[in-house]
Amino acid sequence: MTLPDKMNALVQLHDGYAATQTGPNIADLTPFVAHQTTAVPQPGDGQALIKVHMAAVNPSDIHFIKGEYGQPRRKDVPAGFEGVGEVVAGDTPLLGQRVSFFASASGAWAEYAMTDTATLVPCRPDLAEVDAAGQLVNPLTAIAMFDIVKESGADSFVLNAAGSQLGKLLIALGRDHGIKPIAVVRRSAQAANLRALGAAEVIVTGELDPLGTAKTVFETFKPLILLDAVGDQFTSDLFFAMPANARWINYGKLSTEAPALTQLGQMIFQHKQIEGFWLTRWMKEVDPARIPQAFAEIQERFVTGAWKTDVAGIVPLSEAITKLPEVLAMPDGKAFIDPRA
Amino acid sequence: MTLPDKMNALVQLHDGYAATQTGPNIADLTPFVAHQTTAVPQPGDGQALIKVHMAAVNPSDIHFIKGEYGQPRRKDVPAGFEGVGEVVAGDTPLLGQRVSFFASASGAWAEYAMTDTATLVPCRPDLAEVDAAGQLVNPLTAIAMFDIVKESGADSFVLNAAGSQLGKLLIALGRDHGIKPIAVVRRSAQAANLRALGAAEVIVTGELDPLGTAKTVFETFKPLILLDAVGDQFTSDLFFAMPANARWINYGKLSTEAPALTQLGQMIFQHKQIEGFWLTRWMKEVDPARIPQAFAEIQERFVTGAWKTDVAGIVPLSEAITKLPEVLAMPDGKAFIDPRA
Known part of the structure; x- marks a missing residue:
């Protein structure tokens, strides 16, 4: 050519x-x-x-x-x-x-x-x-972060910006693996769609007392992983409302706020942790066999309609x-x- | 009896x-x-x-x-x-x-x-x-946290509230193991004493531009662990001034401030992490053989004057x-x- x-x-x-x-x-x-x-x-x-x-x-x-x-x-x-x-x-x-x-x-x-x-x-x-x-950025990130969710051993996980493409991929993964997604979104108009997709609960930050709702939901579902693409004060508040051993995993920064750590003592006595996820680092550190396996799973999910x-x-x-x-x-x-x- | x-x-x-x-x-x-x-x-x-x-x-x-x-x-x-x-x-x-x-x-x-x-x-x-x-609370905490410092592989570590009993034990451990302690204190009156004890550098928060000083010091020493008993905004600023892969390990809360995470993106791209240390949990999770070994080391250090x-x-x-x-x-x-x- x-x-x-x-x-x-x-x-x-x-x-x-x-x-x-x-x-x-x-x-x-x-x-x-x-x-x-x-x-x-x-x-x-x-x-x-x-x-x-x-x-x-x-x-x-x-x-x-x-x-x-x-x-x-x-x-x-x-x-x-x-x-x-x-x-x-x-x-x-x-x-x-x-x-x-x-x-x-x-x-x-x-x-x-x-x-x-x-x-x-x-x-x-x-x-x-x-x-x-x-196929790479969002689906592979979803697969990689969902591996972390599975390793947490919890029956549930929390994700914000849940109406995003990546959010929807993660909700469908939770649905298909029986690990209940708790979706956090800004607008109530998104809630029905995300429930239909498989979200067990939807917390709408624009509604009255979303943190109170989150606390009730967390008591029932006991999620241990918070997948965060927002990085605002509400994310920090959500994290401190989660059970002991919870991990706040930040992978994006839609908000320009600098969130405050209002309950730093939970890091000590409740063994909580704040970290980041970067696909580039994950690809270098993961077992190399996981990557072609992940792409086979990604393509199968799209072709069969498990993802769209x-x-x-x-x-x-x-x-x-x-x-x-x-x-x-x-x-x-x-x-x-x-x-x- | x-x-x-x-x-x-x-x-x-x-x-x-x-x-x-x-x-x-x-x-x-x-x-x-x-x-x-x-x-x-x-x-x-x-x-x-x-x-x-x-x-x-x-x-x-x-x-x-x-x-x-x-x-x-x-x-x-x-x-x-x-x-x-x-x-x-x-x-x-x-x-x-x-x-x-x-x-x-x-x-x-x-x-x-x-x-x-x-x-x-x-x-x-x-x-x-x-x-x-x-013998238990401070010395065993010092030994346990210094194990984390050693595992980081860095030649240096940072500790605030460095004039405390625990701070002084940690500085002496650093001195004796060739891992340079960077001590953060409030009052310049403490600096000479901590240098005499083995602190490689002392950052005094009450002096002009302590963060600027810290940045220069971190460029030379490249510490990867911040042992924090304060939990204030300056601690957060210090953490974000540290090199990639740094871990902020909080074990106490002398400040009533809620520190803000001004550079959350560093968690993603610089692989930084915020966590807590609790002696009670460490004692449950550590290899049980480490504990009597630690007490033998503690008593030897006091008796020989390596600690006072x-x-x-x-x-x-x-x-x-x-x-x-x-x-x-x-x-x-x-x-x-x-x-x-």
């Missing part, structure tokens, strides 16, 4: 980190990325070039382009962490195959992306493009700058970029 | 917990304990009665009688967690011997105390009474109500109660 020299991409306008911390929301992409023609990357040893079919837009992508994520930006390099496409170059037996990928070398919001060959995930033919495009991808919108790469903020602002569902459109 | 029916003791006036959280300081003992004549406790199966030679007064004792510690008070039962004395009754081969003890059944601020035989610690004849009276007990004052039991607050208010050194005086 002859490859072009040039491609269209959403290219980063900044290097490194920003001094701000405003969370993964965005009204205007133009301060951070530009739709440009740029060189198609050339894969080196251990790298693969992928013709992108579809790229996912995750909160971590937005956090990243704003310079507020745990990794530094690279000016003039395309943004976008994950997607699905065909391997078109590189020293790999997956050449010519459809793969999900994490774009470690050159981003997925482009006609061509580049990554380490070791991280390529072959896709079953019956896996839909939107499921494949978002809620699509808020698929925008063409050329129109992403103008159309993406609107799609991202939709409360439920995920945004995708199609570089072929 | 014929034992009396009655004894003098500082008896608790309340049951259970208080609703307050005012920390381990006290100006007046009369709301919490009374000097009374009460029955000498009768040991049951697995219990030993001890004629008390000397009792220690620890911050946890004060926290406890105020109803603010992690264990409920018991009305009409003598207070006081630890001391030294002679075993005078009970089914134990230690009958007639001098032991250090943790008074689990009836407190040490009394002529006689009662505890489980399993927790008795025989004392070398050359161990001084003040060293023996305070700074005595603020020894007050007779009959005068403790009036005299103890004054001795406890002294900035350095430990208070003791002598029931024989």
Whole structure:
């Protein structure tokens, strides 16, 4: 296959980190990325070039382009962490195959992306493009964090931002493994949908005395793991309302609050713990056999309908700058970029 | 030996917990304990009665009688967690011997105390009474927490409230094992003494820009463990100034502040963790062989002068109500109660 020299991409306008911390929301992409023609990357040893079919837009992508994520930006390099496409170059037996990928070398919001060959995930033919495009970040995080929930031995767990894509994946995992999910959301409009999906209880922070409700629920269900993507004061209050031996596992920061530890003594006498979860570290530390096993489980769940991808919108790469903020602002569902459109 | 029916003791006036959280300081003992004549406790199966030679007064004792510690008070039962004395009754081969003890059944601020035989610690004849009276709570905590410091693999560790008895024991352990202690104190007057004891660096919170100083020190020494008895905002700021993989281990709460987590993202991307240390749990979870080994090390350290007990004052039991607050208010050194005086 002859490859072009040039491609269209959403290219980063900044290097490194920003001094701000405003969370993964965005009204205007133009301060951070530009739709440009740029060189198609050339894969080196251990790298693969992928013709992108579809790229996912995750909160971590937005956090990243704003310079507020745990990794530094690279000016003039395309943004976008994950997607699905065909391997078109590189020293790999997956050449010519459809793969999900994490774009470690050159981003997925482009006609061509580049990554380490070791991280390529072959896709079953019956896996839909939107499921494949978002297969790594959210589904693998859900599998990994649910392993922690299972290891806690409790019959229940707590998750906030439960209406997110990741939240819904976790609720379905709880439902299917008989470990009751306690979902925390902001709007009561989300509650019925999450109950239908498998949430045993839904705590709505916008309603009267949500902490009182949580305390009653925790007495019944005795959850030991709090999966937290918000990091606000209510999260801290929830944690201190949980039983002894509870662990607060933070994996995202939707809130700009700095939560206060009002019951620090519980760390001593109730053996509580606060920690973080990062998929990148998990992948380095987990038994390597768990990863292909997890992807087999992920694809099976999507194909059989145990999981589904809620699509808020698929925008063409050329129109992403103008159309993406609107799609991202939709409360439920995920945004995708199609570089072929 | 014929034992009396009655004894003098500082008896608790309340049951259970208080609703307050005012920390381990006290100006007046009369709301919490009374000097009374009460029955000498009768040991049951697995219990030993001890004629008390000397009792220690620890911050946890004060926290406890105020109803603010992690264990409920018991009305009409003598207070006081630890001391030294002679075993005078009970089914134990230690009958007639001098032991250090943790008074689990009836407190040490009394002529006689009662505890489980399993927790008795025989004392070398050359161990001084003040060293023996305070042998369990502080020295064993120091040994246990220093095990965690050693396991971190770092060449350095951080401790606040470093002028406390426990702080000084930890500094001496660091000095003797070549793991550099970074001491955090409130008053610059303490700095020279702690440097002489073995502190590699002393950060004085009352001086200009202590956090800036800490950042510079941490860059050089790269400590991974923060042993915290304070739990204030500065402790939280220190923790977030430490390198990746740092652990904040809280074991006390001298401050009434609720510290805010200003850099929660470090939990994710820098793999930081907040936890608690409780000696009671450590003793249940540690390899049982570690405990007698630790006491042999503790007694050797006191006898050889590697550790010393700074005595603020020894007050007779009959005068403790009036005299103890004054001795406890002294900035350095430990208070003791002598029931024989």
